[in-house]
Amino acid sequence: MIAILGAGSLGRLWAATLPAGQVAFVPRPGQMPEPVRYQFHPTEGEAFCLSIPWLQSGDAPELLLVTTKAGDTLEALRSALPSIAEPIPIVLFQNGLGSQQQVTQVWPGRPVLAASTTEAANRPGAGGLVHAGTGQTWIGPLTDRARQSFKSVVGQLASSGLKVLPETDIMPRLWQKLVINAGINPFTALLNCRNGELPDQPFYRSHIDGVCQEAARIGAALSLETRTGPQLREQIEGVIKTTAGNVSSMLADARQGRPTEIRYINGWLADNGARLGIPTPVNQLLTERVESLLNRNH
Numbered sequence: 001m002i003a004i005l006g007a008g009s010l011g012r013l014w015a016a017t018l019p020a021g022q023v024a025f026v027p028r029p030g031q032m033p034e035p036v037r038y039q040f041h042p043t044e045g046e047a048f049c050l051s052i053p054w055l056q057s058g059d060a061p062e063l064l065l066v067t068t069k070a071g072d073t074l075e076a077l078r079s080a081l082p083s084i085a086e087p088i089p090i091v092l093f094q095n096g097l098g099s100q101q102q103v104t105q106v107w108p109g110r111p112v113l114a115a116s117t118t119e120a121a122n123r124p125g126a127g128g129l130v131h132a133g134t135g136q137t138w139i140g141p142l143t144d145r146a147r148q149s150f151k152s153v154v155g156q157l158a159s160s161g162l163k164v165l166p167e168t169d170i171m172p173r174l175w176q177k178l179v180i181n182a183g184i185n186p187f188t189a190l191l192n193c194r195n196g197e198l199p200d201q202p203f204y205r206s207h208i209d210g211v212c213q214e215a216a217r218i219g220a221a222l223s224l225e226t227r228t229g230p231q232l233r234e235q236i237e238g239v240i241k242t243t244a245g246n247v248s249s250m251l252a253d254a255r256q257g258r259p260t261e262i263r264y265i266n267g268w269l270a271d272n273g274a275r276l277g278i279p280t281p282v283n284q285l286l287t288e289r290v291e292s293l294l295n296r297n298h
Ligand SMILES: NC(=O)c1ccc[n+]([C@@H]2O[C@H](COP(=O)([O-])OP(=O)(O)OC[C@H]3O[C@@H](n4cnc5c(N)ncnc54)[C@H](OP(=O)(O)O)[C@@H]3O)[C@@H](O)[C@H]2O)c1
Pocket: 005, 006, 007, 008, 009, 010, 011, 026, 027, 028, 067, 068, 069, 070, 072, 075, 076, 077, 079, 093, 094, 095, 117, 118, 119, 120, 121, 122, 249, 261
């Protein structure tokens, strides 16, 4: 059985695509609600209804997928891990960077892996889950103990029919996705616009080079990046074109007054800049402004 911690959009996508009867969501402590029922809308074909049970005491999962938001991950794992056996591989699906390192610092002896996925799922209303775009999921080890198990984890997740690939060195993939998110997400949240509207926005045009130059310097200092700021901007603008109609996850969170993952994207760049002595005024500004959106909404 595969246990999934975080019964949100991405967790429900894995639950819907992994073989029926082999998944269960991990409940919050003391909670044992009704099974999670929802209508799954695949990218192709008819929608269908699903009912996913919660993990029961005594269940012994062989794999744990963690699909909470980055900011909730540590607390969710602190509650869940006492009932998950030590050798069970843990796959972290969070965007950005920082939450993965928090987990490996607290549980260095566990087999911890990270996933970088371009699958897209969202919940337009209660009771529905839309698989909005197919992509690829790379899985790689973060701790030494995960090195032996990571190819079998890839095999288990590939039984979903989604494209799952092994990646020995997962950090560069997490980094590359962070850079794209850093150049798109905060701007869409602040300007309340879809990805494709960004290139016409003066605020985006006056700050995107700053985001990219700061990211290029930090990435180079961490041996994660060889590209220049202008090359990063070119890549970001390629993604803006191919995702022009998308509402970014950060904009969706901001619209609903939910905490965003800004701390783990531009905030991570700003924190690492401070640690490395690399100035990051633009990433700091974007982090503060996105954080103040939440304060304004509360
Ligand atoms: N959705 C995508 O297409 C996608 C694609 C790539 C990467 N990601 C990344 O995957 C992560 C999850 O994204 P998402 O879109 O699935 O977010 P989401 O829809 O907000 O789902 C997160 C789920 O975690 C649950 N949760 C929070 N704290 C918990 C706890 N202590 N114990 C158990 N469950 C807890 C939340 O429950 P409540 O709602 O009850 O708080 C929610 O159901 C994010 O880091 C995101 O960036 C998502």
